Amino acid sequence: MKIAITGKGGVGKTTFAAILSRLYAAEGFRVLAVDADPDANLALALGFPEEIIAGIVPIAEMKEMIAERTNTPGDSFSKMFKLNPQVDDIPDKYCTRYNGVNLLTMGTVENGGSGCVCPEHVLLKRLTSHLVLHNKDVVVMDMEAGIEHLGRGTAQGVNAFIVVVEPGARSLQTYHKIKKLAADIGVKKVYVVGNKIKDQADKDYVLANVDPDACLGFITYSQNVVHSDRADRSPYADSQVVDEVKAIKDKLSALI
Amino acid sequence: MKIAITGKGGVGKTTFAAILSRLYAAEGFRVLAVDADPDANLALALGFPEEIIAGIVPIAEMKEMIAERTNTPGDSFSKMFKLNPQVDDIPDKYCTRYNGVNLLTMGTVENGGSGCVCPEHVLLKRLTSHLVLHNKDVVVMDMEAGIEHLGRGTAQGVNAFIVVVEPGARSLQTYHKIKKLAADIGVKKVYVVGNKIKDQADKDYVLANVDPDACLGFITYSQNVVHSDRADRSPYADSQVVDEVKAIKDKLSALI
Numbered sequence A, B: 001m002k003i004a005i006t007g008k009g010g011v012g013k014t015t016f017a018a019i020l021s022r023l024y025a026a027e028g029f030r031v032l033a034v035d036a037d038p039d040a041n042l043a044l045a046l047g048f049p050e051e052i053i054a055g056i057v058p059i060a061e062m063k064e065m066i067a068e069r070t071n072t073p074g075d076s077f078s079k080m081f082k083l084n085p086q087v088d089d090i091p092d093k094y095c096t097r098y099n100g101v102n103l104l105t106m107g108t109v110e111n112g113g114s115g116c117v118c119p120e121h122v123l124l125k126r127l128t129s130h131l132v133l134h135n136k137d138v139v140v141m142d143m144e145a146g147i148e149h150l151g152r153g154t155a156q157g158v159n160a161f162i163v164v165v166e167p168g169a170r171s172l173q174t175y176h177k178i179k180k181l182a183a184d185i186g187v188k189k190v191y192v193v194g195n196k197i198k199d200q201a202d203k204d205y206v207l208a209n210v211d212p213d214a215c216l217g218f219i220t221y222s223q224n225v226v227h228s229d230r231a232d233r234s235p236y237a238d239s240q241v242v243d244e245v246k247a248i249k250d251k252l253s254a255l256i
Helices: A013-026 A050-055 A063-070 A090-094 A118-130 A148-152 A169-184 A200-208 A223-231 A239-255 B013-026 B050-055 B063-070 B090-094 B118-130 B148-152 B169-184 B200-208 B223-231 B239-255
Strands: A002-006 A030-036 A096-098 A101-105 A137-143 A160-165 A189-197 A215-220 B002-006 B030-036 B096-098 B101-105 B137-143 B160-165 B189-197 B215-220
Touching: A002 A013, A013 A030, A013 A101, A013 A137, A013 A160, A013 A189, A013 A239, A030 A118, A050 A096, A090 A101, A090 A118, A118 A137, A118 A148, A148 A169, A160 A169, A160 A239, A169 A189, A169 B223, A189 A200, A189 A239, A200 A215, A215 A239, A223 B169, B002 B013, B013 B030, B013 B101, B013 B137, B013 B160, B013 B189, B013 B239, B030 B118, B050 B096, B090 B101, B090 B118, B118 B137, B118 B148, B148 B169, B160 B169, B160 B239, B169 B189, B189 B200, B189 B239, B200 B215, B215 B239
Parallel strands: A002 A137, A002 A160, A030 A101, A030 A137, A160 A189, A189 A215, B002 B137, B002 B160, B030 B101, B030 B137, B160 B189, B189 B215
Antiparallel strands: A096 A101, B096 B101
């Protein structure tokens, strides 16, 4: 099963992706978590210790490998992408493992003016499209905020998108855009998770603004998660939130 | 004066950019507001009526003009950018005006798998670098979430970046990344606005985590702004928030 976590900026994609990955790992699944957001830190949210994080080599820094596999020499504005890079050995060779989760990170933008991250997206697209998974294999991709990745088709090989929303119009508009764009790239299953829920009115607002049956469940607004963010800790320590994500995971498993 | 509003997803960039643009317009400045986020709606935040929004032609849909000016025929993965598109006539020809604000929008991703938005970024980069401004001209760019635009150098021609942060570690990490990347593209002035502030502890947290003198001010967490989001209304109606942005604007004007 391959799923991509997406949505407007700031809705809680990385928190949700991290807890979901940890839950699958705890049940004995082989989990590949992919941090596809140059401005996120899925490793931290997964609870990877600082010393392991410091040793992670993100895809963006594997310049030789990307140049070789996507055929992109020279600067990023004068390139021709080779569209079929070899990816089969990437998870084994380049992942970092902790808490039962195998992590692959796209990496950040190291230098201003160094170009777009199109080559990294080509590689990730190829990776998600062509990885052959076995019965208890799960790929969880934490996508970047917004919708450009859908133009690029980065996650076109996934079985489902999960759009994280909060009870506000903007993040629900993003859900509707994503749903349309996902269909364009052949992803028909687009689910919703309502995050930062404070009361029944918040739930009702989300339910009134998404497709019937799209909603996998809700996650209550949690001061613990906010404090995890401040303290650079994993949100996996918040048991209520973890229980809520577990219920969402079980519903998801029954649907795909 | 050209400024770019940036920061992590969900911090309130569009709300701030809209109020700031309206305030400059109210003081008689000629304001060009640029919506550079494919997943934002600066027009709505500026208070443009639906019927005017429906008529806006975003840069992304000016396919012929972009193809001609950036020299990018064919699909987006096999392009060679011409780096010096003609841009001088763009603000006059392609803006939509309301409430004294001239708006240019980059546009959204219309179809999944249709490619990246690199050509649009090249055009915006050229636009911000080469527009000659007069004394009472202001360009306010509302950037997309995250940091890829800094790799692309989209806003390299601005006088200053304003990074909107909220009192949490992630958005402050994004501020530090942006500051470093902005220096790479020659933008030395990087200011901070603390948004969604609930108490003095929130202010102290922001001040403790940014450079001394970087902070232009704070915006109090507002239920009105949240409700504006739900109701698709402009946040310009919230007088406390507008007063706070006015104080920030005055401090900014004294610095650039």
